[in-house]
Amino acid sequence: MKYQKILFLCALLGAFAFLIALMPSGLFSLDSVKTHRLALMAYVEHSPAQSAALYFGVYVAVSALSIPGAAILTLLGGTLFGLWQGTLLVSFASTLGATLAMLTSRYLLRDWVQRRFTVQMKTVNDGVNRDGAFYLFALRLMPLFPFFLVNLLSGLTSLSLRRYWWVSQVAMLPATVIFLNAGREMGKLNSLRDILSPGMLIAFTLLGILPLTARWLLSRYFHTSH
Secondary structure (H helix, E strand, C coil), rough: CCCHHHHHHHHHHHHHHHHHHHHHCCCCCCHHHHHHHHHHHHHHHHHHHHHHHHHHHHHHHHCCCCCCCHHHCCCCCCHHHHHHHHHHHHHHHHHHHHHHHHHHHHHHHHHHHHCCCHHHHHHHHHHHHHHHHHEEEEEEECCCCHHHHHHHHHHHCCHHHHHHHHHHHHHHHHHHHHHHHHHHHHHHHCHHHHHHCCHHHHHHHHEEEEHHHHHHHHHHHHHHHC
């Protein structure tokens, strides 16, 4: 089993390096997308089903391998497919990619971490089994926690696959819609800062804290009542 994991890790790193080597410099940049926007829109109009499938596959690969560029791809989705079709594609592609990344972390690292930090992980697993959905929802919404880090950490816990999938899909939806909507105005954007203003970041953070606060208040109420 140990050698299988080593081979899997080598294959994963090889795929990551291969894709990075294939990508032209600045491929996932706002300037690059704006430059090729009209040509891409013409291709989508000519081959809509093939374009959607290709976009979905690329998005899943980028998310699963934690390659920087998901935000730019989401903007591009808004430009090419509009809000509703873009939401469908990005929501499922990002969730599938995140789930594959989580499962990779779980396969490669969880057994070792659980053995190495038995006492600490027992506490973590108990908390995840009790409040895992609340914490994952909060982490997905808070901009302070990178996408790949949430996937990695979730894989180390006992969080079920089904719960991980639906919480991730719901929690990532607000940011997905915002970026897709901004993508429809791609020509007016000069940087990602034009989308996520400080006020927007604070709003996402507060939204992420909300379920944790509600959970804490409910537990306090029931504890006091009994």
